[in-house]
Amino acid sequence: MQGLERRLRALGDVNMLAIEQYDTAASRITDLIADGKLLRSRRDELSTIADQLEDERRTRLLNVFTHVNNNFRRVYEILQPTGKGELKLENMDNPFEGGLEMACVPPGKSQNTRRTALSGGEKSMAALALIFAIQDYEPSPFYYFDEVDQNLDPFNSEKIAALCRMRSGMAQFIMVTLRKVSLTLADHHIGITHAGNGCSQRITDFDRAAALDLSEEIEAEEKARAASEAEKKSMPELPSHEEMPRAPEPLPTPSSLGGLADRAGVEVPDEGETSEPEDELKGLRERTEEVSETIEEHSDAQADEEEPPIQPEIETKERTL
Secondary structure: OHHHHHHHHHHOOOOOOHHHHHHHHHHHHHHHHHHHHHHHHHHHHHHHHHHHHHHHHHHHHHHHHHHHHHHHHHHHHHHOOOOEEEEEEOOOOOHHHOOEEEEEEOOOOOOOOOHHHOOHHHHHHHHHHHHHHHHHHOOOOEEEEEOOOOOOOHHHHHHHHHHHHHHOOOOEEEEEOOOHHHHHOOOEEEEEEEOOOOOEEEEEEEEOOOOOOOOHHHHHHHHHHHHHHHHHHOOOOOOOHHHOOOOOOOOOOOHHHHHHHHHOOOOOOOOOOOOOHHHHHHHHHHHHHHHHHHHHHHHHHHHHHHOOOOHHHHHHHHHHO
8 A cells, every 4th residue: 555655646746637638639539530521521522513614614615616616707708708717726625724816818818817917907807707706606685886897998898787787687786987888778877976065966867778689698698697596506405504513501610629619709500500700700809808808917917026025115214213
């Protein structure tokens, strides 16, 4: 018994709460392992969803690009007979990391002609061909052209005006122009002039029917439009939004943070409940104020201990007097 007592005394001060603290730490380690497994599974799930969405985005882009490119070829041949127009992606493997190139060869020019070497009118025709190609895929309610024919000769200006008139059945075209040939094909005219007092004034507003024989241009336009509609119907059916993968619901508060959250003044919500950010901030703010007050009290106590005692000096003066 004496030997055992000596061994107990040799141990010194023993923390009698060690067993309880061990159980608490072991429980928290178990919760940390469970939370780690859950977070890793969520990470893998989100990574899979991101890869699926990236593949879907690439598939949709390439399908739409192919259709718009075919429309662009047909429309450019209508605007520039015997010419060739094509859209090219700089990076076909990863189209999101590259740009879009427009390769246009006007009639009578070399096949190696670059876009930068085209004249202003030829660039205008190519840009309008791209707009009409996108219209064939998904038309907008209306189009606003601001002097798009200023760099064109009367022959090409008439082509653009005729094409706008033929396509006005699908959308409304508003064109600002000074060309008489474009005004001739318009259904409605609104004249605007400068009144001399710093304000614009409307001088004309009337409706009239322009009965023009477009013959071969109408036939070519109808043929190109029918080919575009047939190609659009033959496109593979894209997945609907309802069938696309969805991100999982937000995770609840990890169980491994339960003790820390309690000490910080934050109530851990039950399963299916979510804690308000304002409540969490309020609890943390109160905890911070308590810690600050404790630090200030401790600092004041240390300052009082460091000050020299003054009572003995007072007694000595009293005795002297």
